[in-house]
Amino acid sequence: MPPAVARLFSRQFENCTFTEDGFIDESSCYVPFWATRTGTIVKWSLFLGIIAVVGLYLLVGYIHAQRRVRKGLPPLAYHRFLVSRATLAQVDPRYRYPQSVTVHPYAPESQYYDMHAVPPPVYDPNAPRPPKYEPPAGATKIESSQQQSPEQSQQQPEGPVEYAPPAGPPPSASRP
Template sequence: MFGKTRIPPYAPSTDKLIRRQYVEENGRLIWFWYTRTGVIVKWSLFLGITILLALYLILGRMHAKKRVRSGLKPKAWNAWLLSRQERSGVDPRYAWPQASYSGYQQPAPGYGPGNYGMHAMPPPVYDPNNRPPMYDGADGAAPMGGTKVDPVQTGVEPTRQPGGDYAPPPGPPPPQR
């Protein structure tokens, strides 16, 4: 029951099919597609497909242009062969949008049309009298009348006073070691 069984290498129909692919030429077996006839068949198929494709492209474009010249829309199978400009003559979906020109409108300050939700412009950093802008003290973050500019930036050196927040510590300086 579990003896050795012999399996032929190919079924008889497959063997015949494989043998048909070879041709005897000058006493040797050569695959058909490498014979002179096989090469001619291969090139004929290639050139036939290429010529059919070229004819489709050339004749399809000619047919589409003929339909557009007569005022008809091109067919679906050859419409892609035309440019957008050529198709726009019969199909308004392919026309470029018309340019619209309008005068420039001066925006009003604050919110509203033309301002894109921007606030009014802040005052300039320096006024004509070259005074730095001052805090208004409304938000409580800075004291009323405090300046926004560092005194060193103004070019005027502030007067040094021995008292105040930055007075030297009392007593003599510590001894050097």
């Protein structure tokens, strides 16, 4: 508690006497009702009473909803949220998941294409093909380097290429 608030409370109750339980004696000075022993008991009783009523409502509502479902009746609106969707689906068709109507396309009784609609004409195998890249006349894509002529590429030796170290001393770390 901040010092200013502690000072305020100490001045407010400085002439009061305290009981051995730590509560202020009501006969010695004016004490608000909620600060007395009786007031503290009432506060906690109200709090725990509200918690008990809410818990009891949830428990009884759940049991009541389960009994209605077992009888084949849908749960009432005020406790429908206490029942799972799978349980609601047993008695209310609105909560059922949609049925799967998948038909295998190669089933023996299937005489038609029932997976998708007939493809558009673009996918017709007899339709003319779209234009594609055609290289210029006489060009090849064999060489990775397109800068040299085909005659120069043919003059290179066929065997493995030997690599020699570069001329001069190796670079040092001090030189940029």
